[in-house]
Ligand SMILES: Nc1nc(=O)c2c([nH]1)NC[C@@H]1CN(c3ccc(C(=O)N[C@@H](CCC(=O)O)C(=O)O)cc3)CN21
């Protein structure tokens with residue numbers, strides 16, 4: 001058990017078994033880590049599952065308590081957590097530090113870390129060196145990288161080497177400078193390319209594939225064509241799993257969020273309100289009170 005999970009124990013005392021101790025990825029009562037084998041079983045059962053991004057131990061521990069079975073330490077940390085404009089400047093050192101924190105904050109979720117831009121494009125050997133750092137130094141259970149056919153050699157070497165790989169096709173944000181943030185797979189030629197990309201990553205040994213910002217019908221077609229699960233973001237309802245950026249669904253992201261986001265809370269308003277209330281109390285002399293003082 002991690003320090004954080006030990007601090008909240010008592011909640012989960014059931015025995016270990018398949019899928020983190022339960023029968024399903026979400027709602028399972030057990031405490032052991034979810035594995036990529038559990039993910040494969042979920043597809044066989046036709047079970048849908050949720051994935052959220054997290055970038056710190058505190059948030060990750062909340063999502064773990066909520067039973068989120070798979071967490072992504074996304075390179076969206078660049079714009080959502082570290083103050084960059086895009087994911088492009090994020091370094092492997094940064095991803096390693098954030099991923100280690102998310103692993104420490106969780107006890108049940110499978111933790112997947114994004115390989116950042118520049119840490120795998122040189123080729124399979126660079127990809128293996130980068131992924132090995134995330135596995136050994138941060139303790140993640142899997143890595144994710146962008147690209148279909150263009151990344152198949154990287155996926156192959158990682159999978160052969162014992163590192164589970166989640167692929168990511170459709171809109172690949174690390175290519176913003178060549179692609180922009182546009183819907184992918186529109187039109188017959190682009191749809192055929194997406195299907196080739198999906199088959200290529202499955203054949204290379206990926207255990208799952210993210211489909212980002214592709215037409216819902218095409219995402220359904222890809223999902224039916226593959227044995228591995230598809231994880232949709234802006235890809236409609238037919239994928240095996242859904243992922244959202246944690247800060248987007250919590251209402252914490254500053255500025256615009258993509259239109260595929262559903263906001264489940266308004267934590268920015270809650271946090272702003274608390275900070276304002278504290279400031280008012282200090283200025284007015286209302287805080288601290290006697291009970292907050294020592295003598
Ligand atoms: N906060 C946040 N949420 C995300 O989902 C996310 C990130 N950051 N950073 C990394 C990538 C980048 N993503 C993005 C970024 C922009 C759009 C975007 O501008 N989409 C347009 C639609 C474009 C179109 O219709 O062609 C939109 O209006 O939402 C989409 C996904 C998804 N990821």
Ligand SMILES: CC(C)C(=O)C(=O)O
Pocket residue numbers: 053072073074075076077114168210233243245
């Ligand atoms: C949007 C998801 C799939 C991602 O790659 C990220 O958060 O970095």
Ligand SMILES: [Mg+2]
Pocket residue numbers: 074075076087114
């Ligand atoms: Mg990413």
